[in-house]
Amino acid sequence: MTSIAIIDYGMGNLRSVAKALEHVAPQARVIVTQNRQDILQAGRVVFPGQGSIRDCMRELAHWNLVAVVRDAALGKPFLGLCLGPQALLEFSEENDGVAGLGVLPGRVIRFSDPRDPASGERLKVPHMGWNQVRQAGDHPLWRGIPQDSRFYFVHSYYPRPADETLVVGWTRYGFEFASAIARDNIFAVQFHPEKSAQAGLRLLANFAAWNP
Amino acid sequence: MGLAKRIIPCLDVDRGRVVKGVKFVEIRDAGDPVEIARRYDEQGADEITFLDITASSDDRETMVHVVEQVASEVFIPLTVGGGIRALDDVRRMLNAGADKVSINTAAIARPEFVREAAERFGNQCIVVAIDAKAVHQPGESPRWEIFTHGGRRPTGIDAVEWARRMNAYGAGEILLTSMDRDGTKRGFDLELTRAISEATTIPIIASGGVGTLDHLADGILLGKADAVLAASIFHFAEYTIEQAKRHMRARGIEVRL
Numbered sequence: 001m002t003s004i005a006i007i008d009y010g011m012g013n014l015r016s017v018a019k020a021l022e023h024v025a026p027q028a029r030v031i032v033t034q035n036r037q038d039i040l041q042a043g044r045v046v047f048p049g050q051g052s053i054r055d056c057m058r059e060l061a062h063w064n065l066v067a068v069v070r071d072a073a074l075g076k077p078f079l080g081l082c083l084g085p086q087a088l089l090e091f092s093e094e095n096d097g098v099a100g101l102g103v104l105p106g107r108v109i110r111f112s113d114p115r116d117p118a119s120g121e122r123l124k125v126p127h128m129g130w131n132q133v134r135q136a137g138d139h140p141l142w143r144g145i146p147q148d149s150r151f152y153f154v155h156s157y158y159p160r161p162a163d164e165t166l167v168v169g170w171t172r173y174g175f176e177f178a179s180a181i182a183r184d185n186i187f188a189v190q191f192h193p194e195k196s197a198q199a200g201l202r203l204l205a206n207f208a209a210w211n212p
Numbered sequence: 213m214g215l216a217k218r219i220i221p222c223l224d225v226d227r228g229r230v231v232k233g234v235k236f237v238e239i240r241d242a243g244d245p246v247e248i249a250r251r252y253d254e255q256g257a258d259e260i261t262f263l264d265i266t267a268s269s270d271d272r273e274t275m276v277h278v279v280e281q282v283a284s285e286v287f288i289p290l291t292v293g294g295g296i297r298a299l300d301d302v303r304r305m306l307n308a309g310a311d312k313v314s315i316n317t318a319a320i321a322r323p324e325f326v327r328e329a330a331e332r333f334g335n336q337c338i339v340v341a342i343d344a345k346a347v348h349q350p351g352e353s354p355r356w357e358i359f360t361h362g363g364r365r366p367t368g369i370d371a372v373e374w375a376r377r378m379n380a381y382g383a384g385e386i387l388l389t390s391m392d393r394d395g396t397k398r399g400f401d402l403e404l405t406r407a408i409s410e411a412t413t414i415p416i417i418a419s420g421g422v423g424t425l426d427h428l429a430d431g432i433l434l435g436k437a438d439a440v441l442a443a444s445i446f447h448f449a450e451y452t453i454e455q456a457k458r459h460m461r462a463r464g465i466e467v468r469l
Contacts, residue, residue: 173215192289
C-alpha cells in the first residue's frame with residue numbers, strides 16, 4: 001500500500017488537500033504529518049503552503065523539517081502546491097527578501113502592476129480565480145488533462161525558475177509566468193489542484209500513480 | 213485568454229440547513245447543503261459561499277460540520293460568512309475546510325481585526341463584506357455609506373473610503389452588496405460597484421439585485437467586478453450556472469465552461 005505524506009508545518013489548512021487525495025486514491029494511506037520519520041518513510045510527499053514565505057520558512061525551521069523536505073525532494077515523488085514551488089526556489093522578493101530551500105534554481109517575483117496586454121487595463125492582485133495552464137511537454141502528471149484547462153489560483157507572487165526547461169506549465173496574467181515546474185521526481189504547481197474540480201482531481205490522481 | 217470571471221452562488225444556512233427554499237428539479241433534500249453544493253459544482257460554479265444566518269451562537273458549531281462535509285465532497289473554493297468575529301472563528305472555519313471567510317460587522321466594530329486575520333492566515337482567505345446604500349440626493353455627486361443589521365443601521369462610514377482602507381489592511385477580496393438593490397431583481401448598483409472596483413487593487417465580488425442573466429454580465433462589463441454572486445436566480449432554477457456562463461460568454465466575457 002502506498003502512503004502519501006502531506007507535510008504539516010502549520011501553514012494553512014491541509015484538510016482539503018488530504019480529502020482530495022483520499023477521494024482520488026482511496027487505496028493510498030494519506031497522512032497529514034510533521035513527523036520526520038513519517039515523511040522519510042512515505043512513498044510520496046506533498047509539500048503545500050499558504051500565507052507568507054517568511055512564515056513558511058520560519059515554520060519549516062521551527063519543526064526541524066528543512067533537511068527532511070530537501071531529502072524528500074531529491075528522492076521520491078514530490079508534489080509542491082501553491083507556496084510549495086516558491087519555497088523550493090532560491091530566493092523570494094516577499095517580506096523584503098527571503099531565502100528559499102534552493103532545491104531548484106530561480107526566484108519568486110511579485111506581480112507588479114500587471115496590465116492586460118490588449119486593453120492596457122489594470123489587473124487585480126492577488127491573481128485570484130480560474131486561469132488556464134498551457135502545458136509545455138507531455139509530463140505524466142498532465143495525462144488526461146486537456147491542454148489549456150483551467151485551475152484555481154490565488155497568489156500575489158509567482159515563480160521564475162532560472163532554467164526555462166524546468167517549466168512544464170505556463171499561465172497568462174498580463175504576461176506568461178511559470179505556473180508548473182518540474183524536474184525528475186519533483187512536480188510543483190502555483191495553483192490549487194485540490195480546489196480545481198475535475199482537472200485538479202485528475203492531476204492528484206496522476207501524482208498518486210506517478211513513478212518517476 | 214486568461215483569468216475567467218467567476219460566478220458564485222450563495223446559500224443561506226440556518227442551523228445546518230439551507231433556507232430560502234432551493235428549488236432544483238429532482239433534488240432529494242432541498243435543505244441539505246452538501247447536496248446543493250454538489251449540484252452547483254456539477255453546473256460549473258466557480259466557488260460557493262455559505263452565509264451562516266444562525267441566530268444563536270450555541271448553534272454555530274453546526275456550521276463547522278456543514279463545511280467539513282461539503283469540503284470532503286466538493287473540490288472548489290468555499291467561503292463562509294456570518295458570525296466571524298475572532299481569530300479563533302477564522303481558524304475553526306479554515307480547519308474545517310473553508311478556503312476563505314468573509315468578515316462584515318466585526319470589521320466595522322474593530323478594523324484591526326482584518327489586519328490581524330490577514331497577517332495570521334494570509335490575505336488570500338480574508339474577504340471583507342461591505343453592505344452599502346446610496347445616501348446622495350438627486351443632483352449630488354454619488355456617495356454610499358456602510359449599513360449594518362441588514363441595511364437598517366447607518367454607520368456614517370463612506371463605502372469607497374472603507375473599501376480602500378480594507379484593501380490596505382490586507383483584505384484579499386471584497387464582497388460588495390448594494391442594500392438598495394438586494395432582493396429587488398433590478399440588477400447590481402453598477403455605479404457603486406465600479407467606484408469600489410476602481411478605488412481598490414483587489415478583486416471585487418458584486419452582489420445584490422440580480423434578476424436576469426444580463427445583470428450578471430453588466431456587473432462585469434459595466435461594474436468592473438471580478439466575480440458575481442447571486443442566490444435566488446440559481447436557487448429557484450430560473451437559470452443554471454452553465455446557462456449564465458454561456459450568456460456571459462456571448463457578451464464577450466471570459467468564463468470557465
